[in-house]
Amino acid sequence: xxxxxxxxxxxxxxxxxxxxxxxxxxxxxxxxxxxxxxxxxxxxxxxxxxxxxxxxxxxxxxxxxxxxxxxxxxxxxxxxxxxxxxxxxxxxxxxxxxxxxxxxxxxxxxxxxxxxxxxxxxxxxxxxxxxxxxxxxxxxxxxxxxxxxxxxxxxxxxxxxxxxxxxxxxxxxxxxxxxxxxxxxxxxxxxxxxxxxxxxxxxxxxxxxxxxxxxxxxxxxxxxxxxxxxxxxxxxxxxxxxxxxxxxxxxxxxxxxxxxxxxxxxxxxxxxxxxxxxxxxxxxxxxxxxxxxxxxxxxxxxxxxxxxxxxxxxxxxxxxxxxxxxxxxxxxxxxxxxxxxxxxxxxxxxxxxx
Ligand SMILES: [Mg+2]
Numbered sequence: 001x002x003x004x005x006x007x008x009x010x011x012x013x014x015x016x017x018x019x020x021x022x023x024x025x026x027x028x029x030x031x032x033x034x035x036x037x038x039x040x041x042x043x044x045x046x047x048x049x050x051x052x053x054x055x056x057x058x059x060x061x062x063x064x065x066x067x068x069x070x071x072x073x074x075x076x077x078x079x080x081x082x083x084x085x086x087x088x089x090x091x092x093x094x095x096x097x098x099x100x101x102x103x104x105x106x107x108x109x110x111x112x113x114x115x116x117x118x119x120x121x122x123x124x125x126x127x128x129x130x131x132x133x134x135x136x137x138x139x140x141x142x143x144x145x146x147x148x149x150x151x152x153x154x155x156x157x158x159x160x161x162x163x164x165x166x167x168x169x170x171x172x173x174x175x176x177x178x179x180x181x182x183x184x185x186x187x188x189x190x191x192x193x194x195x196x197x198x199x200x201x202x203x204x205x206x207x208x209x210x211x212x213x214x215x216x217x218x219x220x221x222x223x224x225x226x227x228x229x230x231x232x233x234x235x236x237x238x239x240x241x242x243x244x245x246x247x248x249x250x251x252x253x254x255x256x257x258x259x260x261x262x263x264x265x266x267x268x269x270x271x272x273x274x275x276x277x278x279x280x281x282x283x284x285x286x287x288x289x290x291x292x293x294x295x296x297x298x299x300x301x302x303x304x305x306x307x308x309x310x311x312x313x314x315x316x317x318x319x320x321x322x323x324x325x326x327x328x329x330x331x332x333x334x335x336x337x338x339x340x341x342x343x344x345x346x347x348x349x350x351x352x353x354x
Contacts, residue, residue: 009280009326010264016274017273021217022054023220024058024221030223030224031073037077040269041270045078056214057073057080058086059087060202062167065112065113066086066090067082086211088207091201091207092117092139092166092199092206096123104134105133109189110137110182114166129161136156139166145185153189158195162198163197165182166199167182167201168186168197170184171184203230205236205237220239224243225246227261236260241264242264244270251354255329256332261340266326267322278326282334290327292323295324297331302347302348307324321354
């Protein structure tokens with residue numbers, strides 16, 4: 001990261017959906033989870049859209065084509081067109097088209113989303129390593145993907161054919177738990193071939209480039225739930241970000257975040273798109289204050305000296321929790337070096353009430 005290390009969350013007097021022209025929204029853990037809409041996602045996104053914010057959906061999952069993702073979103077009550085969805089399949093197809101001859105044959109190791117993305121770039125998907133492909137493209141193929149496809153990739157990569165992967169997320173959330181993702185499938189081919197793929201998906205530049213090219217965003221805000229994909233990708237691209245706590249990241253992980261994983265804003269869920277954000281400020285005695293909350297590091301332990309408010313829930317309770325979380329982030333991020341804060345955080349998180 002070339003910019004100054006972020007040690008406090010950002011400030012915006014105006015609501016975020018008025019400040020940024022386009023929200024680049026991650027899907028799993030942000031808009032939906034396990035096939036269901038995340039709490040407050042449908043209403044918050046409708047309000048942001050009515051206010052003029054452009055909403056785009058950015059996913060590392062290469063399995064489904066944008067039209068299928070858009071249909072799923074619309075079914076959940078989030079109206080979307082195929083053109084509103086950007087996938088890592090599109091990003092890897094552009095990368096291959098940039099580096100390989102026009103109309104090149106590409107050994108397809110993946111699903112319909114990747115097939116359509118290759119065709120859209122004028123590339124010709126083939127099924128066998130014997131078809132003399134110029135490249136191998138690997139994306140998530142779904143839970144029933146045949147093992148023999150990995151063998152096909154292995155033959156081609158070992159023979160020296162350039163290898164590309166849509167993304168390397170090791171896991172993928174399913175309704176029943178955590179399942180192997182495309183990153184795990186890439187490892188299978190790596191073990192068989194000894195090769196090394198070029199990767200397109202978040203947090204890497206090809207995905208960010210694809211997103212900006214397709215949305216035309218001038219002032220984008222990345223909204224995500226994962227520090228090492230969504231937020232790291234935003235930071236690498238020099239774009240502001242909002243982390244929501246509805247997915248894989250909890251308060252402990254956020255407080256321990258290394259500099260490249262720190263978001264501009266934090267929120268409990270997508271309602272925080274519709275409000276302004278207060279930045280914590282340093283007091284002379286080393287404490288950090290946000291709203292009525294006050295935090296510091298004392299003897300290596302993160303301490304919430306005063307919480308935001310005495311409410312037990314509801315909107316004001318959420319606001320108080322967020323002020324506490326922002327003050328704690330500032331205290332932990334300022335105290336933690338390049339490797340992040342490694343002191344005790346459990347007590348502070350407990351007093352935060354999340
Ligand atoms: Mg996610």
